[in-house]
Amino acid sequence: MDFEDSAVEGKARAEARAFLDQHAELKRGDDRDWSRWGATTDPERAAEYRRRCREWQTTLYDNGWAGITWPKEWGGRGGTRTEQIIFGQEAARYDVTPGFIGAAQALVGPTLIKWGSEAQKERYVRPLLRGDEVWCQLFSEPGAGSDLSNLAARAVAADHPADGWVVDGQKVWTSSAQHADFGILLARTDPDVPKHHGISFFIVDMATPGIDVRPLIQAQGVAHFNEVFLDSVLVPAENLVGELGNGWKVARTTLGNESQMISGGGxxxxxxxxxxxxxxxxxxxxxxxxxxxxxxxxxxxxxxxxxxxxxxxxxxxxxxxxxxxxxxxxxxxxxxxxxxxxxxxxxxxxxxxxxxxxxxxxxxxxxxxxxxxxxxxxxxxxxxxxxxxxxLGLPREQRSDLDLPWSQTKK
CATH class of the missing domain: 1.20.140.10 (Butyryl-CoA Dehydrogenase, subunit A, domain 3)
Known part of the structure; x- marks a missing residue:
């Protein structure tokens, strides 16, 4: 483990500090007003928080600091993960937050860049990175949280396959769904294969008829999470990300970024x-x-x-x-x-x-x-x-359902 920056890392840190000094203010030692960070039941202050998030994301994008590890061709900086960590360490000292926009970008952007079609990347990546469009993650369900691959939301081919898929199901613990323009969705397209193999990954327009978003009021009095009901929601065929039935592999990219995002770069x-x-x-x-x-x-x-x-x-x-x-x-x-x-x-x-x-x-x-x-x-x-x-290479938990078709497993 290196305790000191290398020459390259030192240069990256100096550049990050120069940008932050120019565009942001250092945190005040007594700044404990959580309403400024979205923790408020006041609609006006909550709206102001979202405005600040979008404004900061636009500042990052316009100055070449959004999507530090994203390829330049998609609006990113084309930098390394080390540079991303260094920027996070420096930004932690300043009164800025990408907030709910930054969280969605950390999850959705790398997934679309790796697995999305050229048309999908062309349509969605830059507006996401700039903060023009907000995304949410439609993964967890009442019966599929820690065991996410047990999800039951179904996507069935429309009467005319060219029209896409019809999705029915319920999602829960969806962050910022009430503010989202789009969502990434996991749904089961084949119930007759083992549970990890019959899942597909979709892009969903949150304004599509049949989507009902219901905020969940938490103990703090705020509604960060939501439950989302999907009733005969039509998803266009071109919104399938990756191959049909390969959604679990696509989702692992998202999940790997999620745990790192929650722990924070700085x-x-x-x-x-x-x-x-x-x-x-x-x-x-x-x-x-x-x-x-x-x-x-x-x-x-x-x-x-x-x-x-x-x-x-x-x-x-x-x-x-x-x-x-x-x-x-x-x-x-x-x-x-x-x-x-x-x-x-x-x-x-x-x-x-x-x-x-x-x-x-x-x-x-x-x-x-x-x-x-x-x-x-x-x-x-x-x-x-x-x-x-x-x-550590310890034995895996014994499971009796790994090779069973999902339709035959206990629900």
């Missing part, structure tokens, strides 16, 4: 905020509190050095998207869970307040949001299995 140092809370309530002399503060500091150090290890692995071509993504995702969510729970515990009775709490509910929001972060992009248990089987 994390702001939040330890000072936790320490400030302990000082405010007069608990810094408590030996138990001091021990827990040390854990917060240690968790952030672990994340920092895991990201350095990832940066080094990429530089030396030893990078594995799924394995490094699983490692980072679990480390990130465990650190998030510990520091936010500790901060709310330190506040005592005040921790039960929301808007009236110190910081306007900063810690309360993060503490409740940890559960979405821990589950989204695959649960901790799923990622542990991934690491144990693929990295």
């Amino acid at each position: 994390q702001a140092n939040t330890f000072p905020n936790v320490l400030a809370t302990a000082r405010r309530v007069g608990r810094t002399d408590d030996p138990t509190v001091r021990q827990e503060l040390a854990r917060v500091w240690g968790n952030e150090a672990i994340l920092k050095y895991l990201q350095l290890r990832l940066q080094s692995a990429i530089a030396h071509e030893r990078w594995d998207q799924m394995l490094h993504g699983s490692l980072l995702k679990n480390a990130f969510t465990r650190a998030l869970s510990h520091r936010t729970t500790l901060a709310v515990d330190l506040e005592g009775a005040e921790g039960m307040l929301w808007d009236d709490a110190e910081g306007g509910g900063f810690w309360q929001y993060q503490c409740l949001n940890q559960f979405a972060a821990r589950i989204g992009g695959g649960t901790e248990e799923v990622h542990r299995n991934n690491l144990s089987e693929q990295a």
Whole structure:
């Protein structure tokens, strides 16, 4: 693992800092207004957040910093993953966020670039990268979350095959579906083959008749997630991504990017905020509190050095998207869970307040949001299995349904 930037990495960091210094402001130490980051029930402030996201994405695109690893022919910077990590590390210090637009780009863009037809890439990639069109991911279902390949949404050929596919089913935990123009959809096109093989990957226009988006109000009072019902939704034949029945392989590209995206390319140092809370309530002399503060500091150090290890692995071509993504995702969510729970515990009775709490509910929001972060992009248990089987070579879980046609498996 390299602790210092190489000459190439140092140049990339200097360029990123120069751009950010010119187009953004450093975060203020007391900036804990979560409504500015979309965590608000006020429609006007939520709309302002989405406007800021689009505006920042346009700034990135217009200055050649959007899609750092995307090919130049599709509007990207044509850079390396190391440059992407470095930019994320630097951007974490500034008052900017690509927000819901950036999340969709991290998932959809690389998938379309790798698997999409030339016509699909020509139509969708640049508007996505610029932030002109918003996307969502229609994968999880009530009966297919951690076991995503068990999905039941069906896509049946239309009466005239040239017309495309008719989709029926239900999706859930879909981020930002209420704001999306398009979605990437997994649906079962052949129920009579093993469950991983009869799935296809589609692009769906979210304005298509038959799509019903219902926001899910979370404990924080906001609706980040949605359930989406598809009732005889017609998907044009040209919206099939990759080959028919090969959707699981296409989706693995998306899923590999998802776990890495959730863990973040760069994390702001939040330890000072936790320490400030302990000082405010007069608990810094408590030996138990001091021990827990040390854990917060240690968790952030672990994340920092895991990201350095990832940066080094990429530089030396030893990078594995799924394995490094699983490692980072679990480390990130465990650190998030510990520091936010500790901060709310330190506040005592005040921790039960929301808007009236110190910081306007900063810690309360993060503490409740940890559960979405821990589950989204695959649960901790799923990622542990991934690491144990693929990295450590441990035996796989015994499954009796792997070779059975999906139609014959237990539902």
